[in-house]
Amino acid sequence: MKMRQVYLDNNATTPVDPRVFEAMRPYYVEDFGNAASIHTYGQKAHCAVEDARGQVADLIRARPNEILFTSGGTESDNTALRGVAARHQSRGNHIITTSIEHSAILRTCEQLEKEGFCITYIPVDRKGMVRLDKLKEAIDDQTILISVMHGNNEIGAIQSIEHIAAMARERKILFHTDAVQTVGKIGVNVEELSVDLLSLSAHKMHGPKGVGALYIRRGVSMNPLLFGGSHERSRRAGTLDVPGIVGLGKACELSNEALEAFNTRVRALRDKLEKGILEQIPDTVVNGSRTERLPHLTNISFRSVEGEALLISLDFQGVAVSTGSACSSGTVEPSHVLTALGGNQKLRDSAIRFSLSRMNTKNDVDYVLQILPGIVERMREVSPLYRAG
């Protein structure tokens, strides 16, 4: 009998929705034109791209001409940081971000430091919430940009973006948020959040990999990351990935329709999973805030059980989860997010992230709750660190 497969690593990537795939299909073989061409092939592609731009804008309540298509979240983050830094360096050389950002932000900041910019990394509290007092203190006359992620990829902590954006606006500082993990899962409204720049990615919401977008508020000036042709109104050179962009647009449309269901049905599944684990397995603890967080994930430490060993044991029984940040798997670096929360190092190494999507079912959760207690029990029998009680 085929082993049951349960995919609970949706913060790493999500399966493409078949409706998204069907929407993309014609733009590979039949309507394959270059969106920059003026013949019919090109114009069909151009129209598809503009329809997708509208779908993305609708999801985040932006105007279509504020949407810049990119190759994904990493490029969106790089474009935002490097584009603003290059354009506004005559005003100042200070950028503020946080210690729990995705590596697309952190590594870009490290590079900007090498190029002469000063970066302040704001710490978080034990729940993963950015220390607003520290952020306020860090702002100075040289500050040109603040970048704070919306929802954290590892623990799901949702930051008070509108509050931070207001602080930035008051000091005439541009504000960027990496919303890769929130767009399509919770309501994201760029007007209410009052952000200048926002990164999003298709493959986190059942769209294709390799495509994303950067929201750039009208009037915000910045340099391009890529130079070449005049695509995207000279803000991003390179032939547009028409099928990918169509896929992103369709994924945004479908996520928009499913937002309410995501917040109720997927949240209920997450809650059932989390409650079941905490009740059935002793010495387990949820990492990060349990209130200000995304509805579809839980990050749990299993005391005295090594996270990767637990992950692989679950994998052998058909269940895919993650330890730390999925993009960092295979490295021996500890999770910088859990490290930033402070606390016990061994507990940090025992963390597992379960991230659900709208494609998960109650049977998926029941299966995990059926097999996980036994696996953890075996892992603890073999652990020299475990003492029950």
Place this chain on the structure above:
Amino acid sequence: MYSEKARQLITELPNRGTLANATHTSSVENPVCGDITHFYLRVENGVICDCRFQTFGCPGALAASAAVTVLCKGRTLNEVQQLTRKAILEYLGGLPSHKLHGVDLAIEALRQAIGKS
């Protein structure tokens, strides 16, 4: 990817736990990754009659520790002194290249155990 043998060892974790009447024990830690292995051996007339292990570590460390206990049982101390990294990896059907340090930890734990009584 893990071999079928490694998958079986990680899933079943044979010889896991402690041994109350152990004659030889060891405790080894990899200071870099934090993996910890304890070995418990009961040796009678120079033969390892029973062997258990406890490991806090990655799947490679678990598989290698379990493999060593399986390979040691019933053998003489002289025989297990000859146990090599290559022999353990052959028994395991290999390990992913980034998990080979687990074998070194298991060998060190075994050598430490049989080196003291």
